[in-house]
Amino acid sequence: MAEDLTIAKGTKAEQYTTLLPQIKALITGEPDQTANLANITAALKEQFGWLWVGFYLVKNNELVLAPFQGPVACTRIRYGKGVCGTAWQQAKTLIVPDVEAFPGHIACSSLSRSEIVVPVFKNGEVIGVLDVDSVDLDTFDETDQRFLEEIVSWIE
Numbered sequence: 001m002a003e004d005l006t007i008a009k010g011t012k013a014e015q016y017t018t019l020l021p022q023i024k025a026l027i028t029g030e031p032d033q034t035a036n037l038a039n040i041t042a043a044l045k046e047q048f049g050w051l052w053v054g055f056y057l058v059k060n061n062e063l064v065l066a067p068f069q070g071p072v073a074c075t076r077i078r079y080g081k082g083v084c085g086t087a088w089q090q091a092k093t094l095i096v097p098d099v100e101a102f103p104g105h106i107a108c109s110s111l112s113r114s115e116i117v118v119p120v121f122k123n124g125e126v127i128g129v130l131d132v133d134s135v136d137l138d139t140f141d142e143t144d145q146r147f148l149e150e151i152v153s154w155i156e
Helices: 012-027 033-048 082-090 142-153
Strands: 052-059 062-069 076-078 094-096 114-122 125-134
Touching (some): 012 142, 082 094
Antiparallel strands (some): 052 062, 052 125, 094 114
């Protein structure tokens, strides 16, 4: 079955408000985590056109690349390393306005200028992270945090 995504215009909050029910519909009733992560990344990339949108999942005490949209990426990230590993370690969302200013930033793409990383929790444990990169400085804010945290809360 073909799925269509309605791309919204307007403020960032208005775009998320239109997108979230569509993402919810895409993943509701689908038990396969990979399929759901793939559709979430595709929907976010289509709506916002960010450089890179993807997931890393915790496997054997490191983050391992999972479904994503964008240029090729780092395959494995250690606990506490880079923005993703630090968000995992701190179990909280990190918004980085300028990745060059983040100590220990891992440059998977030299085009990335700002980033947001949102931990994915299951039973109180971080099981992965949603990583989003932009070619522009200071792209992400509390609006992104609020809506992206809601989206990852739906992941099982």
